[in-house]
Amino acid sequence: GESVGLHLPTLSVQEGDNSIINCAYSNSASDYFIWYKQESGKGPQFIIDIRSNMDKRQGQRVTVLLNKTVKHLSLQIAATQPGDSAVYFCAETPSGNTPLVFGKGTRLSVIA
Amino acid sequence: EAGVAQSPRYKIIEKRQSVAFWCNPISGHATLYWYQQILGQGPKLLIQFQNNGVVDDSQLPKDRFSAERLKGVDSTLKIQPAKLEDSAVYLCASSNTRNTEAFFGQGTRLTVV
Numbered sequence: 231g232e233s234v235g236l237h238l239p240t241l242s243v244q245e246g247d248n249s250i251i252n253c254a255y256s257n258s259a260s261d262y263f264i265w266y267k268q269e270s271g272k273g274p275q276f277i278i279d280i281r282s283n284m285d286k287r288q289g290q291r292v293t294v295l296l297n298k299t300v301k302h303l304s305l306q307i308a309a310t311q312p313g314d315s316a317v318y319f320c321a322e323t324p325s326g327n328t329p330l331v332f333g334k335g336t337r338l339s340v341i342a
Numbered sequence: 343e344a345g346v347a348q349s350p351r352y353k354i355i356e357k358r359q360s361v362a363f364w365c366n367p368i369s370g371h372a373t374l375y376w377y378q379q380i381l382g383q384g385p386k387l388l389i390q391f392q393n394n395g396v397v398d399d400s401q402l403p404k405d406r407f408s409a410e411r412l413k414g415v416d417s418t419l420k421i422q423p424a425k426l427e428d429s430a431v432y433l434c435a436s437s438n439t440r441n442t443e444a445f446f447g448q449g450t451r452l453t454v455v
Contacts, residue, residue, distance in 0.1 A: 238382060264443060273346075273433050273446030274385065319384050329375055329398060330444055332384030 238317060240337045249307040251336045253320035258301060260322035264330065265294060265305045269316045277305070277318075307338075315340045344368065346447035348434050354453045360422035363450045367415070367436030373397075375444060376409055376419050377433040385433055391417060424454045 243249045255263070261282040266274035280287045280294045280303075287294050293306040303320050317337050321330040347366040355361050367374050372393050377385035388407065390398040394414040402409070406425070411417040421428055431451050435444040 262442070266446075271448070273435075273448050276443050276445065279443055321384075329387050329390045332377075332386070335384050 238335045238337045240339060242339045242341060243310050245310060245312060245340055245342050247310055249305075249310045249314070249338060251305045251307075251318050251338065253303040253305075253333050253336075255301050255303055255320065255322045255333065257322060257324050257331070258298075259324040260331075262323045263294070263296060263303055264321045265292075265303075266319045266321060266332075267314075267316045268319060268335070274319060310338075310340050312340045312342055314338060346434055346436055346445055348432075348447035348450055350450055351448065352451045352453075354455060355424055357426055357454050358423040360420065361424055361452060362418050362420045363432050363434075363452075365417045365419070365434030365447060367417070367434070368438075368445055371436035371438050371445075372414070373437045373439065373444075374411055374417050375435040375437075376417070377435065377446075379431040379433055379449070381430070388419070388432075421452075424452075426454050428452060429454045 264279040265277040267277050268274045278289045278292050278294050280296050285296050291308045295304045307314055317335045319335045320333045323330050349364050353361055374391040376388040378388050379385045388402045389409045391411045394411050407421055409419045431449040433446050433449045435446045437444045
């Protein structure tokens, strides 16, 4: 399969630990943010989203935090599992009709 | 619910040849996107359709790339003539409205030699 992100920042965590992946976004006008997970040879898969009127949103084992003051987004994964190994992208969209703009991505490697 | 379907999965062509990719979005999704993902980078938007109309094609290299969505459902993306730097994964995505979650297909991996 395809290897995505050969030169991406890498985060290595032990299985069972919590993971935190960070993203700095560029447009202060962005009002909708998504975290995507991309496994080798596959398209990006939606994990969780958040709108700019919130600063935290929780899903199943995942939490997204939004700090609009410093234009920072983070994804927290609780009890990281080997199946979480992938490249993670944050994506933003400014208000209006503009489509998603993707960040550079972080490769998460889970050590069993 | 069926996901976004793309074909072919892989394509290898020589430079200066032409190639076409096909996408069938999720049923009922009015918005369709084509993204280009070069190895090691995040997806970059090429074109966005709303039904059969183009909303944003500002990053589409129009001298060689074209896309259409004639009936507001399926879409094709064409490259003619291809260059070596066009080697990438071409991702199609759809959403039911703009500014919401986009669902991605598996992509077409293009290699230009």
